Amino acid sequence: MSHPLQAFFGKIRLFSTLDGDELNELLRAIKPVQMREEQLLFSEGDPGDAAYVIESGSLEVYLERPNRQIVLAVLKPGAILGEIALLDGLPRTANARAVEQTSLFRIDKREFDFLRRNMRPAAFKVIRGISVTVCERLRETNAMIREVIEEERHGEPETEAEAPPISGLLGRLAFWRAK
Amino acid sequence: MKVDDAQLGHLPLFAGLTPKEFQVLREHLVLREFKLGEVLFNEGDPARSCFVILNGRVGVYIRNREGEPEEIAQLESGAMVGHLALIDNKRRSATCRSQANPTQLVELSRDDFDRLFWAQSSFAYKILDNLSLDLVQRLRSTNDRLVNARREQSTGRPSLQGAKDAAQALLGDSIDRSVDELDPDQIEVCIPSLDQRMRDRNDK
Numbered sequence: 001m002s003h004p005l006q007a008f009f010g011k012i013r014l015f016s017t018l019d020g021d022e023l024n025e026l027l028r029a030i031k032p033v034q035m036r037e038e039q040l041l042f043s044e045g046d047p048g049d050a051a052y053v054i055e056s057g058s059l060e061v062y063l064e065r066p067n068r069q070i071v072l073a074v075l076k077p078g079a080i081l082g083e084i085a086l087l088d089g090l091p092r093t094a095n096a097r098a099v100e101q102t103s104l105f106r107i108d109k110r111e112f113d114f115l116r117r118n119m120r121p122a123a124f125k126v127i128r129g130i131s132v133t134v135c136e137r138l139r140e141t142n143a144m145i146r147e148v149i150e151e152e153r154h155g156e157p158e159t160e161a162e163a164p165p166i167s168g169l170l171g172r173l174a175f176w177r178a179k
Numbered sequence: 180m181k182v183d184d185a186q187l188g189h190l191p192l193f194a195g196l197t198p199k200e201f202q203v204l205r206e207h208l209v210l211r212e213f214k215l216g217e218v219l220f221n222e223g224d225p226a227r228s229c230f231v232i233l234n235g236r237v238g239v240y241i242r243n244r245e246g247e248p249e250e251i252a253q254l255e256s257g258a259m260v261g262h263l264a265l266i267d268n269k270r271r272s273a274t275c276r277s278q279a280n281p282t283q284l285v286e287l288s289r290d291d292f293d294r295l296f297w298a299q300s301s302f303a304y305k306i307l308d309n310l311s312l313d314l315v316q317r318l319r320s321t322n323d324r325l326v327n328a329r330r331e332q333s334t335g336r337p338s339l340q341g342a343k344d345a346a347q348a349l350l351g352d353s354i355d356r357s358v359d360e361l362d363p364d365q366i367e368v369c370i371p372s373l374d375q376r377m378r379d380r381n382d383k
Contacts, residue, residue, distance in 0.1 A: 087315050116308070124304045128266070128296065131311040134318055135267045141321050142272050146241055149249055 014129040022122035029111030035098035046092045048085030050106045057102025200302040208285040213277035222274045226264035228288040232256050235282025240274045
């Protein structure tokens with residue numbers, strides 16, 4: 001029997017290569033989470049123990065710095081958050097909170113690792129999908145490095161005013177960009 | 180045939196493979212040799228394969244605004260070259276040249292890797308596992324270095340050296356490198372057998 005969430009997950013790019021049975025298997029690792037407006041999902045430094053998919057509402061990803069908050073991204077329904085944790089489980093590098101009342105699906109890393117250890121195609125298709133995203137970001141980072149090298153060689157003078165604001169640079173760098 | 184699985188097994192990309200999976204690996208790896216200065220691939224070429232350096236050294240270059248090549252990283256034995264090619268279907272983002280005479284590498288094509296992946300080969304899954312972790316570590320450390328490099332500059336942009344450090348993190352020293360240097364004696368054992376297999380392949 002097909003899982004009621006199959007239609008929703010089947011439309012998300014990261015899961016689009018999974019067939020019905022594989023999606024069913026993966027969905028067993030997934031639990032719904034409800035969040036109130038302003039509720040914190042995780043903080044910088046928290047263990048990377050899950051990825052999240054937004055069903056409805058929106059999440060804000062931000063850094064807490066002395067005297068200010070730097071918003072890196074606002075994520076909308078269908079967006080995936082913290083998926084790199086499924087690969088390496090390292091601590092969160094930013095905070096995430098609900099902007100409004102928000103419904104999420106939580107993909108538990110331990111359950112996901114169980115599928116991975118058992119060499120389940122469901123897990124490896126997801127790993128491949130996450131890797132494609134990581135590659136895109138590596139290529140973007142590479143393009144940034146290239147810009148710096150080009151400009152440096154060109155000897156272009158740069159003033160404080162021309163420098164991109166930190167949120168712009170971090171937004172381009174970070175894991176957290178909205179798709 | 181005397182392929183030293185232990186030697187290939189020291190390469191992070193091939194960590195954790197069983198003897199049977201090494202058998203599959205040997206069927207798909209091709210030994211390549213490049214003379215000093217010889218180009219492995221050019222920036223803009225279609226990216227169809229990934230290399231792992233057995234010995235020698237590879238320089239990575241991108242063109243600056245004047246069109247002159249600028250070296251952004253050096254890769255040594257054990258390092259992967261062009262590994263994004265196994266995951267996405269893009270063009271080479273830099274030019275790679277041999278800086279040793281010769282540089283010896285093994286090459287794995289994306290077509291082969293893809294075929295094995297979609298056939299649910301445990302070999303491809305393990306390689307993907309190793310590769311995905313490596314990519315994430317590169318992304319994290321490159322980002323860290325770029326952010327740090329930026330912090331040191333009053334202009335708010337990373338310095339040239341900062342950008343090159345970041346490039347080295349992006350392309351070169353993966354944190355999880357389980358070998359720093361390969362033992363040259365073992366490479367000697369490894370290479371003739373790979374070479375033989377390449378000849379066998381060409382004879383087919």
